[in-house]
Amino acid sequence: MSPVVDEVRKEVQRRPGGRSARVRAAVLRATLEAMAEHGPGGVTISEIARRAGVHATSVQRRWGTAENAMLDAMLTHSQEELPIPDTGSLRGDLIAFARLIAAYLASPLGAALNRTMAVAEDDPERTDGRTRFWRSRYDAARAMFDRAIERSEMSADTDPGRALELLVAPLHFRTLLIRQPIDDSLIEELVDTLLRGLADRTERRKGVRR
DSSP states (O other): OOHHHHHHHHHHHTOOOOHHHHHHHHHHHHHHHHHHHHOGGGOOHHHHHHHHTSOHHHHHHHHSSHHHHHHHHHHHHHHHHSOOOOOSSHHHHHHHHHHHHHHHHHSHHHHHHHHHHHHOOOOHHHHHHHHHHHHHHHHHHHHHHHHHHHTTSSOTTOOHHHHHHHHHHHHHHHHHTSOOOOOHHHHHHHHHHHHHHHHHHHHHHHHHHO
16 A cells, blocks of 8 residues: 555544545545546546445535546645644744645645646646635635734735745745755745735835825
């Protein structure tokens, strides 16, 4: 058994629930396993059902398509592994969030899913699923910026999506492309650079309006 598959199965076994919850967990586990081993293009309803030990009709009835099952699996896994921090400050939230992402990308499953998502072919359904996945993650992470605006830590016209891209992109680049570790000093440097950039932008906009 591969380390990725073993990690997924151990994680699911720790989750309580009734039969319906167990079936859903088994299907999502099977979907992640298939994605990690074959990439999104190799995931089918029949493959998911075989791995989960359920009938293909059960998977199709609940999820409709393999793309929907992959989206559900990715969103569920990310919500569990990457909860949105609430430390009391935007800097603290972003540092904690970046640490969670770095730990996820360093895990066998996270690394495998990151690679498969990066090389997935862009057919319409898969492109739509990827867009929905990131939109959902951005919508959840927006809470960090909404709280920061309420605390007057940042300007209300800040674009949370762009700010998150500027934070998350270097972490994925470092893990996926140059295969270098991510430590706390790098995370703090990235967050502080981002916050200085946001503050400078706010000051420039104030100067233009005067």
